[in-house]
Every structure is written in C-alpha cells, then in structure tokens.
Amino acid sequence: MSENAIEVRNVTLHFPKQRNAFIMLLDVLKGKKRRFTALKNVSIEVKRGEIIGIIGRNGCGKSTLLRVMAGIYPPDEGKSFVAGEISLLAGLGTGFSPHQTGRENAILYGSILGHNEEEMKSKLPEIIEFSELGTFIDEPIRTYSAGMKARLGLAVASAINPDILLIDEVLGVGDPNFREKSKKKILSMVEGAGTVVIVSHSFGLMKSICDRLILVHEGVISANGDPAEVIQAYHTMND
Amino acid sequence: MGGVEQAFPQLREVGAKTSVWKAPVSTISELFSHRFLVRNLIRREVRGRYRNAMLGYLWTVIEPALLAIVYWFLFVMLAGKPDEMYPVWVLLGVVTWGCFGKSLSATVNSLTGNARTLHLVYFPRTIFPVTAVGANVVVSLMGSLVILPILYIYQIPPTIHLIWVPIGIFLSGLMALGLGMMMAPLNCVQRDVAHFTRFLTRAGFFVSPVMWTAEMAMERGTWGAYALWNPMATPITMVRHGLMGKSIDLPMQYVYASMISILLFWIIGTMIFNKYERGAVKYL
Numbered sequence: 001m002s003e004n005a006i007e008v009r010n011v012t013l014h015f016p017k018q019r020n021a022f023i024m025l026l027d028v029l030k031g032k033k034r035r036f037t038a039l040k041n042v043s044i045e046v047k048r049g050e051i052i053g054i055i056g057r058n059g060c061g062k063s064t065l066l067r068v069m070a071g072i073y074p075p076d077e078g079k080s081f082v083a084g085e086i087s088l089l090a091g092l093g094t095g096f097s098p099h100q101t102g103r104e105n106a107i108l109y110g111s112i113l114g115h116n117e118e119e120m121k122s123k124l125p126e127i128i129e130f131s132e133l134g135t136f137i138d139e140p141i142r143t144y145s146a147g148m149k150a151r152l153g154l155a156v157a158s159a160i161n162p163d164i165l166l167i168d169e170v171l172g173v174g175d176p177n178f179r180e181k182s183k184k185k186i187l188s189m190v191e192g193a194g195t196v197v198i199v200s201h202s203f204g205l206m207k208s209i210c211d212r213l214i215l216v217h218e219g220v221i222s223a224n225g226d227p228a229e230v231i232q233a234y235h236t237m238n239d
Numbered sequence: 240m241g242g243v244e245q246a247f248p249q250l251r252e253v254g255a256k257t258s259v260w261k262a263p264v265s266t267i268s269e270l271f272s273h274r275f276l277v278r279n280l281i282r283r284e285v286r287g288r289y290r291n292a293m294l295g296y297l298w299t300v301i302e303p304a305l306l307a308i309v310y311w312f313l314f315v316m317l318a319g320k321p322d323e324m325y326p327v328w329v330l331l332g333v334v335t336w337g338c339f340g341k342s343l344s345a346t347v348n349s350l351t352g353n354a355r356t357l358h359l360v361y362f363p364r365t366i367f368p369v370t371a372v373g374a375n376v377v378v379s380l381m382g383s384l385v386i387l388p389i390l391y392i393y394q395i396p397p398t399i400h401l402i403w404v405p406i407g408i409f410l411s412g413l414m415a416l417g418l419g420m421m422m423a424p425l426n427c428v429q430r431d432v433a434h435f436t437r438f439l440t441r442a443g444f445f446v447s448p449v450m451w452t453a454e455m456a457m458e459r460g461t462w463g464a465y466a467l468w469n470p471m472a473t474p475i476t477m478v479r480h481g482l483m484g485k486s487i488d489l490p491m492q493y494v495y496a497s498m499i500s501i502l503l504f505w506i507i508g509t510m511i512f513n514k515y516e517r518g519a520v521k522y523l
Binding site: 004007014015016018020021024067068069070071072073074079080081082083084085086088090091094095097098099100104107108111112113114115116117120163 | 248249250251252253254275276279280282283286287290291355356357358359360361362428429431517518520521522
C-alpha cells in the first residue's frame with residue numbers, strides 16, 4: 001500500500017492570541033477571530049527510510065510542524081498520518097525532578113517518553129553507562145551541573161528505538177568530548193530509526209545526513225528537495 | 240497483499256479524535272496502559288513536596304493536626320464546650336476535606352502547571368489531572384495515619400470498618416478529579432477559573448461537615464437536612480464513622496446522592512476534558 005511513513009495533508013494551524021475574557025466574548029459575538037496562523041495549508045510526504053531536514057528562520061513554523069506530526073498540536077484543518085511508533089526528541093530532560101536521584105529520573109523520563117517498566121529495567125544499565133555519571137547516578141539531580149543533566153537526558157532519550165524519529169535541535173549538549181559522543185549516538189539512532197525528521201540550524205550536519213531538505217517560510221513550504229539547493233534557497237531568501 | 244507489506248505498520252491518523260461519549264471508559268483504559276508513567280509522576284509529586292524538610296513526610300500528619308487544634312479552639316470559643324471526640328471529628332474532617340480541596344486546585348492547574356511538558360512530549364493528557372489528584376490522595380492517606388494515635392488515646396478498638404477511612408479519602412479525591420477535569424481545559428484559556436476554584440474550596444469548607452458533623456446537622460432540622468445533600472458530606476462522615484467502628488450511618492438518600500454525583504462528575508468531567516484538552520494546549 002502506501003510507502004509513506006509520514007503524511008501531512010493540507011494542515012493549517014492557528015494559535016489564538018490571548019485576550020481578556022471580555023474582549024474574547026465580544027469577538028465571539030462579532031464572529032471575529034484573533035489568531036496567528038503558524039502553518040498554512042502545508043502538505044508533506046516522507047517515505048519510509050527517508051531522512052528529512054526542516055530548515056527555516058526562527059518562528060517560521062518548523063518546530064510547530066514537527067509537533068503536529070508528533071500529535072502535540074491538533075491541526076485546525078487537514079490531517080496528519082504516521083505509520084508506526086513515533087517519538088519526538090525535544091527539550092532533553094523534560095519533567096526531571098530535582099529532588100530525585102539520577103537513576104529515579106532516568107526511569108521517570110523514560111516513562112514520559114513512553115517506555116513501560118520492563119523496557120526501562122532492561123535499558124537502565126546501558127543508559128547509566130552512556131551518561132558517564134558514575135556514582136553521581138544515585139545523587140539527587142539538583143546537585144548536577146547543566147551538562148550532567150543534559151547527558152542523562154540524552155542517554156535516556158537515545159535508548160529509544162522508534163519507527164519514526166523526530167529531532168528538534170537537541171544536538172550539541174555537554175562538553176566537547178561528550179558532544180562528539182552524542183553526535184555519534186544520534187547519528188546511529190538516525191541510522192537505526194528508519195525514518196527521521198530533523199529540525200536544526202546546523203546546515204553542515206543536515207547536508208551530510210539528510211536525503212532531502214524542506215524550507216519553511218512564514219508557515220508555508222517554500223522549497224523542498226536536494227539539500228544543497230534548498231540551503232541555497234534559504235540563503236537567497238535571507239538576502 | 241504480500242506478506243512483506245504486512246510487516247510494515249499502516250498509516251494512522253495522528254491524534255485521531257476518540258468519541259466523547261466513550262471518554263468515561265476510554266480514560267480508564269488509557270490510564271491503565273500508562274500505569275507505569277502515572278506511578279512515576281505521582282512519586283515525583285509526593286517526593287518533591289516534602290524535600291529538604293527535617294520532619295519530611297511527618298508533615299502529612301502534623302499539618303492537619305495543627306489545623307484541627309486551631310479550629311477546635313475557635314469552636315470552643317464560639318460554641319462552648321463540645322463533646323470530647325470533637326477534636327477528632329475536626330481532624331478527620333480537615334484531612335478529608337483537605338484531600339478534596341487540594342486535589343481540586345491541583346487538577347484545575349494540572350494543564351497550566353505542566354505547560355512546558357505539554358509542548359514537548361505527547362502522552363494522554365488525562366494523565367496530568369489524574370497524577371495531580373493521585374499525589375494528593377497519597378499524601379492524605381499518609382495523613383490519615385493520624386488515626387493510629389487517636390485509636391490509642393481514645394481507647395477505640397480497631398475494627399474492619401477502619402477500611403472506610405481510606406475509602407472516604409479516595410472518594411473525596413475522585414470527586415475533585417471529576418469536577419477539576421471539567422475546568423482544567425478552560426483554565427488554560429482564562430486563568431479566572433483557578434481563582435474561582437479557590438473561592439469554591441474556601442466556601443465549601445464551611446458548607447461541608449468539616450467543623451461540624453452530620454449528627455449536629457440533623458439536630459438542626461430542615462436547614463441541617465439540606466446541608467447533608469452536599470456530596471462531600473458522605474465521604475467525610477464515612478471516614479468518621481469508620482473510625483468509630485461502623486459503616487456509614489447516614490440516611491441513605493444522602494449517600495446515594497453523593498455516589499451519583501461522584502459518578503456524574505466523572506462522566507461529565509472526562510467528556511469535557513476529552514473534547515477540549517486538544518485545543519487548550521495552544522493557549523499555553
């Protein structure tokens with residue numbers, strides 16, 4: 001049947017502009033809508049096994065697009081479809097609890113990312129080893145440095161093995177040594193995952209690993225295709 | 240249709256709407272399939288609350304006990320000498336009502352308070368209100384251990400009816416969950432809801448049998464009888480009667496009314512939550 005792993009069909013997404021209740025009520029009565037349109041009639045197809053990069057300026061809607069695929073924002077119009085298990089890597093260490101130990105937080109974060117108990121138990125030794133935290137793993141993470149927290153976050157996040165992996169700017173955490181290691185780990189995840197969508201500003205990396213790039217500008221797709229050409233289009237757009 | 244095709248997962252719609260009518264039941268199955276996450280999140284809440292406190296979890300007992308002393312003093316000043324069990328009734332009232340009040344405000348704020356997480360990961364959003372209530376029920380259950388010294392001091396023989404103590408506390412949490420789920424999505428749009436809830440909890444404290452008991456109300460005739468229609472009267476009285484070694488001893492119409500409201504709040508709460516949580520995240 002379909003060879004697509006992700007299909008975004010004519011998705012339009014608005015964000016409401018916050019007003020006080022009185023003005024909101026007036027707007028409802030007048031039938032007026034104050035909103036910001038983040039995505040305008042966007043359609044994307046990603047084939048199984050493809051590695052896609054999304055680029056664009058800050059606030060152009062690329063992260064929003066990723067979150068529509070992950071199911072975080074429901075589209076106002078259109079629909080999005082995925083085939084298989086999907087996982088979004090964003091904000092490593094979301095939900096960490098400063099007063100629990102590294103080990104407890106690894107389990108907590110793992111369960112937030114969708115693991116069940118057995119999976120977490122079997123993956124924990126590997127996670128702890130990768131995080132390079134040593135005996136710190138049994139200390140409360142409020143005693144951790146930012147880099148240590150990031151390392152633990154990445155160690156947990158990279159232990160997952162979804163059919164589709166969405167990555168939102170999580171490269172480049174920790175000291176240079178660990179950064180190299182994390183880059184390698186993410187690249188190996190990218191290879192293992194089959195289908196990957198990456199949002200990033202590091203064009204060098206994107207060029208080397210992506211099969212195709214998509215340029216998003218003000219909520220619409222303005223280029224889609226060969227990485228070098230799309231990056232070229234990005235630079236011309238900025239001139 | 241070769242076997243190869245079958246090996247690949249089929250396309251499915253992301254965040255496909257589930258029927259609002261099925262929400263009261265589908266919520267339960269979602270929670271069951273995410274029980275590991277729910278447990279971990281509740282643990283995070285409970286651990287976080289008593290961090291860096293010398294007395295730690297003892298505060299779950301100390302806090303209601305101190306409050307009860309204040310209310311007892313107030314009552315003696317206003318109404319003269321009450322019976323010797325009165326401080327115990329107040330204490331149990333404070334624990335059970337506290338479970339309801341804290342659960343309610345935690346549920347209403349459960350989406351707004353987790354805005355960051357909501358934007359970064361997806362799991363069934365029902366988990367937020369449920370963990371908020373779960374943590375408060377756990378804390379209140381720990382607080383209810385205060386009955387152990389009471390049993391000793393008042394020489395009350397422990398009976399099987401003590402089981403009504405945790406049941407009453409659990410029911411008060413369940414009621415707060417249903418009510419809170421009706422309001423949590425709206426609170427994302429307008430935070431006025433949280434302020435209104437705070438008023439509701441404070442007013443409810445006096446209207447519910449916290450500082451008074453069902454027995455006192457029944458002695459007061461008509462108005463007292465009206466007061467017992469309050470759905471929170473049953474869980475609180477259940478806890479008190481359980482301690483005394485009997486199952487709830489209230490006219491059954493009040494008990495039924497309370498049980499039906501808990502069920503209705505759950506049904507309506509899960510339906511409203513199911514319908515509006517999807518859009519609510521955009522307001523955060």
